[in-house]
């Protein structure tokens with residue numbers, strides 16, 4: 276099945292870097308807040324098995340026994356998230372292309388969005404196609420809208436060299452043409468950079484003409500992300516395309532793990548490795564991408580992962596991706612607020 280492909284164990288870097296949170300200039304800072312039980316019972320926003328059997332990450336279907344994790348909504352500290360209105364989302368997206376570019380966490384968010392839009396117009400003759408191995412397209416023909424996900428773990432180039440193997444070129448992006456002619460771009464990259472050992476996707480780093488077998492992975496991430504930022508500044512016309520960055524989603528691949536976790540944590544949480552890099556690179560862009568800062572809200576949801584309820588057997592314990600319905604729905608509520616809510 277197409278959606279469960281390409282899940283990889285994510286390994287959490289162990290170095291914590293302290294950073295100071297800055298309030299959003301627009302007035303509402305969605306990045307801080309807490310998870311509360313939705314007394315109005317609007318959450319979960321859907322029942323994946325019943326409403327959207329075409330999506331993955333449906334933990335209930337794979338026998339997750341507890342249900343409380345479905346009942347929470349994200350409440351920002353200083354304001355309320357508007358209710359996700361899928362019809363309004365589509366009305367504002369007539370004739371538009373929205374593209375997620377990123378890893379399987381980006382795919383997780385895209386899947387949530389396809390379900391949220393589908394339940395808003397359940398009689399639509401939507402199509403879900405896989406144009407290539409890397410590009411999945413959800414189309415709603417009644418609105419001429421396409422919501423796409425393009426697989427790309429690093430954003431910068433990974434090339435295969437016969438002699439040396441896989442080379443991650445930190446200062447080069449040659450696949451960017453696929454990101455053009457799109458109305459809304461939502462990028463992410465992070466987790467692939469944290470991999471080590473067998474799950475590491477490269478053999479060498481390259482910067483300029485210099486090949487390096489090893490360097491600090493967060494340093495490499497910073498160079499790679501800066502290359503992406505430069506690409507956006509030189510190739511995207513901000514009057515035509517909105518550029519967003521899906522911030523780092525915390526994983527809970529650590530000693531405590533995520534199995535049998537049924538409640539959110541209260542916090543506070545330590546700064547997450549790499550989150551300061553994301554903020555500083557984005558703030559240095561000529562036209563800064565809009566950051567969907569989901570780091571704290573994911574740090575607080577050790578209970579939100581599939582763990583052994585992935586349909587792939589109990590030896591596979593996934594504390595990186597997220598159950599649907601679940602935490603990524605809140606990311607899309609924030610996306611909705613940022614795109615259409617006048618925040």
Ligand SMILES: *[C@@H]1O[C@H](CO)[C@@H](O)[C@H](O)[C@H]1NC(C)=O
Pocket residue numbers: 398399400417
């Ligand atoms: C979907 O297609 C069917 C068959 O062509 C048509 O009858 C129906 O009206 C379409 N649905 C919408 C929402 O346009």
